[in-house]
Amino acid sequence: MKASVFFGAMTVAGLASVAASAATLDDVKARGTLNCGVTTGLAGFSTPDANGVWEGFDVAMCRAVAAAVLGDPTAVEFVPTTASTRFTALASGEVDMLSRVTTWTFSRDVDLKFEFTGTTYYDGQGFIVLRELGVTSAKELSGATVCIRTGTTTELNLAEFFRINNMEYEPVPVETNSEAQQQYLAGACDAYTTDASGLAATRASFENPGDHVILPEIISKEPLGPLVRHGDNDWGDVVRWTVNALLTAEELGVTSANVEQLAADGSDNPEVNRLLGTDSDLGAMLGLESDWAVNAILAGGNYGEIFEANIGESTPIGLARGLNALWTEGGLLYSPPFR
Amino acid sequence: MSAISEPQAEGFRLSQLIYDTRYRSITIQTVALILIVAGVWWLVSNTIQNLEALGRDFDFGFLGQPAGYDINQLLIEYDSQSTHGRAAVVGILNTLLVAFIGCITATVIGTIAGVLRLSKNWIVARLVAVYVEGFRNVPLLLWIVLIFAIVSESTPHPRDFAGGEASMLFNSIAITRQGTWTPAPVWGDGSLALVIIFILSIVAIIGFRMFARRRQEATGEILPVLWISLGLLILPSLIAYFILGGPVTLDYPETGRFRFEGGLLVRNSLIALWLALSLYTGSFIAENVRGGILAVSGGQTEAASALGLRPGRTMNLVVLPQAMRVIVPPLISQYLNLTKNSSLAIAVGYMDARATLGGITINQTGRELEGMLLLGLFYLIVSLAIASVGNFYNASVKLKER
Numbered sequence: 001m002k003a004s005v006f007f008g009a010m011t012v013a014g015l016a017s018v019a020a021s022a023a024t025l026d027d028v029k030a031r032g033t034l035n036c037g038v039t040t041g042l043a044g045f046s047t048p049d050a051n052g053v054w055e056g057f058d059v060a061m062c063r064a065v066a067a068a069v070l071g072d073p074t075a076v077e078f079v080p081t082t083a084s085t086r087f088t089a090l091a092s093g094e095v096d097m098l099s100r101v102t103t104w105t106f107s108r109d110v111d112l113k114f115e116f117t118g119t120t121y122y123d124g125q126g127f128i129v130l131r132e133l134g135v136t137s138a139k140e141l142s143g144a145t146v147c148i149r150t151g152t153t154t155e156l157n158l159a160e161f162f163r164i165n166n167m168e169y170e171p172v173p174v175e176t177n178s179e180a181q182q183q184y185l186a187g188a189c190d191a192y193t194t195d196a197s198g199l200a201a202t203r204a205s206f207e208n209p210g211d212h213v214i215l216p217e218i219i220s221k222e223p224l225g226p227l228v229r230h231g232d233n234d235w236g237d238v239v240r241w242t243v244n245a246l247l248t249a250e251e252l253g254v255t256s257a258n259v260e261q262l263a264a265d266g267s268d269n270p271e272v273n274r275l276l277g278t279d280s281d282l283g284a285m286l287g288l289e290s291d292w293a294v295n296a297i298l299a300g301g302n303y304g305e306i307f308e309a310n311i312g313e314s315t316p317i318g319l320a321r322g323l324n325a326l327w328t329e330g331g332l333l334y335s336p337p338f339r
Numbered sequence: 340m341s342a343i344s345e346p347q348a349e350g351f352r353l354s355q356l357i358y359d360t361r362y363r364s365i366t367i368q369t370v371a372l373i374l375i376v377a378g379v380w381w382l383v384s385n386t387i388q389n390l391e392a393l394g395r396d397f398d399f400g401f402l403g404q405p406a407g408y409d410i411n412q413l414l415i416e417y418d419s420q421s422t423h424g425r426a427a428v429v430g431i432l433n434t435l436l437v438a439f440i441g442c443i444t445a446t447v448i449g450t451i452a453g454v455l456r457l458s459k460n461w462i463v464a465r466l467v468a469v470y471v472e473g474f475r476n477v478p479l480l481l482w483i484v485l486i487f488a489i490v491s492e493s494t495p496h497p498r499d500f501a502g503g504e505a506s507m508l509f510n511s512i513a514i515t516r517q518g519t520w521t522p523a524p525v526w527g528d529g530s531l532a533l534v535i536i537f538i539l540s541i542v543a544i545i546g547f548r549m550f551a552r553r554r555q556e557a558t559g560e561i562l563p564v565l566w567i568s569l570g571l572l573i574l575p576s577l578i579a580y581f582i583l584g585g586p587v588t589l590d591y592p593e594t595g596r597f598r599f600e601g602g603l604l605v606r607n608s609l610i611a612l613w614l615a616l617s618l619y620t621g622s623f624i625a626e627n628v629r630g631g632i633l634a635v636s637g638g639q640t641e642a643a644s645a646l647g648l649r650p651g652r653t654m655n656l657v658v659l660p661q662a663m664r665v666i667v668p669p670l671i672s673q674y675l676n677l678t679k680n681s682s683l684a685i686a687v688g689y690m691d692a693r694a695t696l697g698g699i700t701i702n703q704t705g706r707e708l709e710g711m712l713l714l715g716l717f718y719l720i721v722s723l724a725i726a727s728v729g730n731f732y733n734a735s736v737k738l739k740e741r
Contacts, residue, residue, distance in 0.1 A: 084702050091393060112705035113394050133597075144597045145517055150685075150694070151702030156407040159419035170517075171409045173688045173699075183688075187496045187516050188607070190597045231394060 024096050024228070024235035025069070025287055033075045036062035037095035040080040042177050043201040044310050044317040045101055054078045057310040058099040060300035061120060061226055061243065065097065068242045068292040073299035082176055084151040087112055090229060097239055099226040101195060103153045113230040117240035120225045120303075122323040122332050124218035125154050126196035128203060131213045133190065138217035142167035147180045147189035149173075154194050157220040177202060195222050197311065197319055204316040238286055245293040247335035248275055249302035251326055256301035263294045275338045282338060303333065386708070399713075401704040402427070408699050410690045412606060423700045430695030431717060437612055437691065438678040438721075444617035445677060446670075449624025456629050467625070474622035480683055482619055487611035487687040491516045497598035511591055513599055519610065520592035523603035529586035536579045544568045608689035612681065620677040624670060631666035632658065663736045671729030675722050682718070692717055 028034050038046035038058055046056040054076075063073040079095050090098050091113070101123075102108075104116040127146075129135050138161070148155050150173045162169045172189045174180040181202055184192040192199070196218060203209045226243065228236050249255070252272050254262060263276045273279035277290035284290065300306045307324065311317040325331025356366045390397060402424035409419050414432040417425055456467040474482065495505035497515045507513045513520040551562040580587070592602025635658050643653040682693040692714060701710040 084698060087702070087705060088707055107703075107705075141597075143595055143600065150699050155699065156419075156703065159407060159409045162409075163419055169409075170411050172411065173685075173690065173694065175685065183491075186492055188491050189517075229393070 024232050025238060028069055028096055028235075032070065033077045034062065034066040034069065034097070035077045035079055035095045036065070037079045037081045037086055037089050037098040037100055038062065039100045040082055040176050040178075042101065042198060043205050044315065044319075045197070045201060046078075046099070055310070057121070057306060058101060058226075060306040060310060061099045062097070063299045064246060064296040064306075065226075065239055065242045067295040067299035068245070068288060069238060071289065071291075071295050073295070082151075083149050084175070087114070090114065090227065093229075096235070097226050097228050101198065101224045102227060103195075104223045104225055104227075105153060108227075109230075114227045115230045115233075115236045116225050116227045117236055118225050118243045119223040119332075120243060121197060121223075123195040123197050123222040123224050125157050125193060125220040125222060126199050126218055127191045127193045127215040128184070128199045128212050129191045129215065131211050135191075135213075135215065138215045138219065139165060139167075141169065141191055143169070144190040145170045145172055145188070147172045147174055147183050147192040149177065149180060149194060150175060152194070153220070153222065158193055161219045181205070195224070197224075197317075200319055201311070201317050204318065234287060238288065241286060242292075242296050244335040245275060245296050245338075246303040246306065247326070247333055248338055249293070249297050250304040251328060251335065254297060254302060256298055256305060259294055259297045263291065271338055390708075397709065398706075399709055401700070401706050401709070404704070406700065407703065410695060412609065412690055423696075423704065426700060427692065427696035427713070430690055430692040433689065433695075434678075434681055434684075434691040434693075435721070437609060437616065437681050437684070437689070441613055441616040441620065441677050441681065442674050444613070445620040445624055445673070448617055448621030449673075450628050452621060452625035453628025453632070456625060457632060470618075471622045471625050474619050475626075479615060479619045479680055480686055483612055483615040483683055483686050486615045487607060490607045490611055490614075497594070500599070501594040507592075511589075513592055513602075515598070516607065517598060518604045518606040518608075520599045520602045520604050522589040522591050523601070525588045525590050527586040527588060529583040533576060533579055533583060533586055537576045540571050540575045544571045547571065606689075608684070608687040611687050612684050612689050616677050616680060619680075620673050623673050623676075627666050627669045627673065628662075631662035631664075634665045635661045660736065664733075664738060667729065667733045667736060671726055671733070674725050674729065678721055678725060679718060 036059075038054065038056075041047045042056070044056055046054060046058040048054050059078065062076050062078070066076045067073040079089060081089050081095070081098070081100060086098055086100060086102065087108075089095050097117075099120075101121070103123075104119060108114055109116055127138050127141065129141075129144075135141065141162075142165075146158060146169050148158055148171050155171075155173075158169075158171065172183060174183055177194070177198065180192055180194070183189055185206070192202070194202075196214065199214050203212050203214065206212060226239055228239055248271075249259070252269065252275065254272060254275070259276065262272060263278060266278050267273055267276075270279060274282060275293050277283050277293060281290045283292040286292065289295075301309065304326075307319075307321065308314060311319045313320060321329075321331060323332045325333065327334040356362050403422050405420050406423045406426040407419055408426070410417060410426065410429050412433055413429055414436065415425075415429060417429050452467050452470060455463050456471065458464045458467075494514050494516045497513070497517055499505040500507065500513055500515070505513075505515075511522050547567060548564060551564050555561055590601050590603075592599040592604075594600075639657055639661065640653055643657040644650075648656065681691055682697075684691040685694045685698060688694075696710055696717075697714040701707050704710075
């Protein structure tokens with residue numbers, strides 16, 4: 001009995017070592033599915049619908065990558081991860097990429113040996129409180145109890161914000177967003193803090209969203225984006241340029257509605273032709289089919305379409321584009337050229 | 340006549356290693372040892388290889404870096420600029436705190452429940468049976484979460500006290516959904532003298548008990564030990580308190596902007612974890628106690644009363660010392676269980692060693708391997724310490740054969 005457990009553990013360790021060392025792109029192609037790490041449930045970003053099908057902004061990024069690599073946006077195995085299990089899941093090879101509202105920071109990039117493949121959402125940390133408390137600014141929160149997700153950058157920002165402003169607070173650590181929501185609604189904490197997009201998503205799922213107010217202060221920079229393991233540059237390129245393709249598609253006016261026609265007939269704009277693989281074969285350079293970008297855009301539309309469908313102003317989340325507009329429209333999103 | 344000849348001295352053959360019972364066990368042990376060493380070596384080298392493949396090193400330097408996060412329950416000074424090492428110590432102390440108070444209450448609950456389950460009163464015995472079976476057979480995590488939900492959802496919000504919708508017990512204790520606020524002692528000038536006097540009176544009690552014991556052995560006279568001990572415990576400190584002019588005052592909690600300010604806050608996470616651990620482990624201890632008492636044969640009680648011992652003394656001098664021999668070994672393992680089970684604390688956000696060192700620190704630094712090894716080492720040391728103390732006590736009460 002003991003021996004069998006022992007050898008079982010050895011086998012598992014052996015498999016993990018294989019998974020972590022091989023080229024991810026070949027693995028994904030051989031497997032036929034993409035393993036994508038998402039949250040355990042955050043409305044608008046990654047959450048399973050009534051039929052158990054994952055949907056949301058982060059999920060759409062996974063589907064775009066799967067479509068680019070495998071030609072099939074449904075060939076994704078979604079792996080729910082918490083803030084504390086996500087990096088282990090990625091480092092061990094359990095998932096090929098993480099797309100779960102993860103902030104790009106120096107230490108995660110350099111010390112934890114991950115590679116962020118661009119920013120898909122420029123976020124910042126905010127606070128939500130009960131309207132009846134009459135708090136209008138985060139600077140008035142001295143002495144408050146604050147619910148905070150453990151293992152996140154927000155935890156560190158919170159400590160710094162209160163320290164800089166010389167205020168006292170009591171942190172109530174929680175593991176997941178739903179747990180935080182329950183604690184906050186039960187009154188175990190006066191305020192809940194996380195990325196402003198997450199607050200909007202959380203408030204949208206409350207019974208009476210109007211009873212809660214998101215304070216105006218944004219206390220940190222939270223560039224969120226997908227990430228892969230450091231050192232597998234080919235795979236990093238695939239994810240990075242898939243995201244860039246979605247951004248460029250919006251910039252060039254390529255949508256899920258017209259992409260097939262543009263790919264078939266060609267366009268007057270050479271960059272559209274390069275992007276869609278009708279002119280030159282950028283796909284082959286990535287180790288993909290020439291219509292990789294067409295598939296990626298067909299999966300959920302270009303960046304703007306994905307944003308509007310999942311978290312935009314027409315959805316219950318109701319986020320404005322703000323910083324997440326294209327650079328041509330006053331935002332920060334800017335893709336390097338396809339050339 | 341040829342005598343029975345000596346068996347021929349044969350040379351050692353390899354097959355003897357398997358078929359000769361003299362060598363077989365050594366062979367098996369050697370093979371097992373080689374396999375285990377090879378397996379451990381393989382695991383370690385695999386880990387090293389994997390770390391190399393990921394470009395990661397193995398380094399405990401992170402313990403000296405600033406932690407950057409805040410912890411709500413602090414037994415020693417700590418702020419967000421303290422090191423990860425200090426955060427780990429804060430967590431370790433929190434673990435030890437809940438394990439310590441948990442072990443005490445579990446023992447009290449378990450002893451009472453164990454005795455009551457043997458009660459001749461049908462209702463009492465059955466009620467205790469329901470408690471024991473209910474807690475023993477439902478996972479601890481569920482009890483922790485359930486008790487946390489009860490204490491945090493059935494109690495008023497701190498703000499309700501300001502609005503007059505809820506009031507404090509004795510004007511000083513507030514039970515709220517964020518925790519229970521009680522008055523906190525403020526140690527003024529002269530409190531050190533008070534503490535020294537209190538410690539001295541405890542020393543005096545121990546001395547008096549030794550004296551009373553020797554006197555009883557010499558003369559057979561029994562002194563009223565309990566009353567004199569109680570008097571020694573309370574009176575000197577009480578008199579000193581008034582002579583010194585009341586150096587220790589109480590800081591009462593007052594309603595603030597969001598919650599109470601001042602006073603001592605016992606968080607619901609601690610209360611829920613403490614209660615759940617005590618009730619859960621108490622149900623196991625109850626069975627140990629019941630088994631221990633049943634293991635002492637009824638003849639012992641009868642013999643004691645035949646000698647004229649009163650029931651209380653029969654219990655203290657005859658039944659319990661014998662029952663302890665049966666109770667103590669499994670009791671130690673229950674203490675170990677309780678200490679290790681306290682690592683479920685993160686379910687209610689109690690900041691124990693698992694939550695600081697094994698949770699947030701690992702997350703913020705990415706040092707899973709180092710952090711988990713340290714955490715494992717900590718639990719190992721604590722468990723071994725509890726076990727050795729328990730074994731020492733067990734050796735002192737066990738049957739002494741001469």
